[in-house]
Amino acid sequence: MKRKLMCLTLVAIGLASCNGGYKKGDNGLLYNIYTDKSGPKIKEGDFVLANLVIKNDADSVLLSTYDQGRPSPMILPKPQFKGDIFDGVKLLTEGDSASIKLSADTIFKRQPKPPGFKGKFIIYDVKIIKVIPKGTMTDAVFQSTITKYMTDLTTAEKTLEPVKIKNYIADKKLNVTKTDSGLYYVINKPGAGPLTQNGDTVVVNYTGSLLNGKVFDTSVKEEAAKAKLPGLEQRPYAPMRVAVGAKRVIPGMDQSFLLVNKGTKYTIIVPSSLAYGATGGGPIPGYAATRFDLEVIDIIHPKGGTAAPATAAKK
Structure with a gap:
C-alpha cells in the first residue's frame, strides 16, 4: 500500500x-x-x-x-x-x-x-x-459604488503627483529649474543664437516617456526600436516641425521652446496640468507627469508674419 x-x-x-x-x-x-x-x-x-x-x-x-x-x-x-x-x-x-x-x-x-x-x-x-x-446591488447602486471608488483613486493620484515628481527629480539627480507655470527643465547642452519666439517654427527631435521610464512616443527611430514601440516600419521618423505658440503641442512643451535656442539639448518634466490632464490619453494615465528629452535642430522665422503649420499633432 x-x-x-x-x-x-x-x-x-x-x-x-x-x-x-x-x-x-x-x-x-x-x-x-x-x-x-x-x-x-x-x-x-x-x-x-x-x-x-x-x-x-x-x-x-x-x-x-x-x-x-x-x-x-x-x-x-x-x-x-x-x-x-x-x-x-x-x-x-x-x-x-x-x-x-x-x-x-x-x-x-x-x-x-x-x-x-x-x-x-x-x-x-x-x-x-x-x-x-x-x-444583490441594483445596477444603479453598483455603478455608483464603482464611480466613487474610481473617483477616490483619481483624487489620490492627483495628490500624489507632486510627490512623484519631487522623488523622480531627486532619484535622477536632475539639476532642474522650475518656471512660474510649474514646468521643470534642465539644459543638457546649450545652443547658440537668439531664443525662440512665438511665431517661429522649431524643428525638434523628441522622446516622451512616463516617469517609470516607459517611452510612449519619439521622433527618433533608434529610440523607438529600443523601446519596442509598435508600427516601427510603418511610421516615417523625422524631426517634428511645430509653430511655437500655436497650441499644437502640449502646453509644457510649447512653453519650453521659449527657453531655448538652436542646438539646445534639454529635458523637461511636465506636470499633468501642462500635459495630458486628469484623463490622460492613450498609454498615458490621468494625473501623470511626463518627461521629454528634446534637441532643437533648427529655428525657422516666419516670412510675411505667417507661421508654418506643425507636422505633428498634439500628443
Whole structure:
C-alpha cells in the first residue's frame, strides 16, 4: 500500500514539473496562484481592478499595465469559451497574484493572431488590486459604488503627483529649474543664437516617456526600436516641425521652446496640468507627469508674419 502511495506521489510531482508548477483547469487552461488570499472568488459581473502582463511563452511582452502606469478596470464578463482568461480570473480573489496560461491555438481560433506572434501559449500574469462584488446591488447602486471608488483613486493620484515628481527629480539627480507655470527643465547642452519666439517654427527631435521610464512616443527611430514601440516600419521618423505658440503641442512643451535656442539639448518634466490632464490619453494615465528629452535642430522665422503649420499633432 505504501509503495502504491509513493508511486502516485511521484507521478503527481512529475506532472506538476511538466507543467512548470501549473495546475490544470477547464479546456487545457493552466494556472499558478502565487499569492492566495482568503475571501470570495471573483464572479461574472463583479468589478475588477487588476495589473496585467500578457506575454508569450518566450517572454515577449504583448501588453503591460505596468508600462501604461495604471491598472486595468473591467466588469468581469461571461467566458467567451470554456477555460478562457475570464474563467481563470474566477479562480482568484482580491489581493491574489497568479499566472494563467492558455493555448495560443485555442485563442487564435476565435480572434486574429498578432503579426509575428511566436509561441504555443499566451501567459497572463495577473495581480488583483480591487474587487467590488455585484452581489444583490441594483445596477444603479453598483455603478455608483464603482464611480466613487474610481473617483477616490483619481483624487489620490492627483495628490500624489507632486510627490512623484519631487522623488523622480531627486532619484535622477536632475539639476532642474522650475518656471512660474510649474514646468521643470534642465539644459543638457546649450545652443547658440537668439531664443525662440512665438511665431517661429522649431524643428525638434523628441522622446516622451512616463516617469517609470516607459517611452510612449519619439521622433527618433533608434529610440523607438529600443523601446519596442509598435508600427516601427510603418511610421516615417523625422524631426517634428511645430509653430511655437500655436497650441499644437502640449502646453509644457510649447512653453519650453521659449527657453531655448538652436542646438539646445534639454529635458523637461511636465506636470499633468501642462500635459495630458486628469484623463490622460492613450498609454498615458490621468494625473501623470511626463518627461521629454528634446534637441532643437533648427529655428525657422516666419516670412510675411505667417507661421508654418506643425507636422505633428498634439500628443
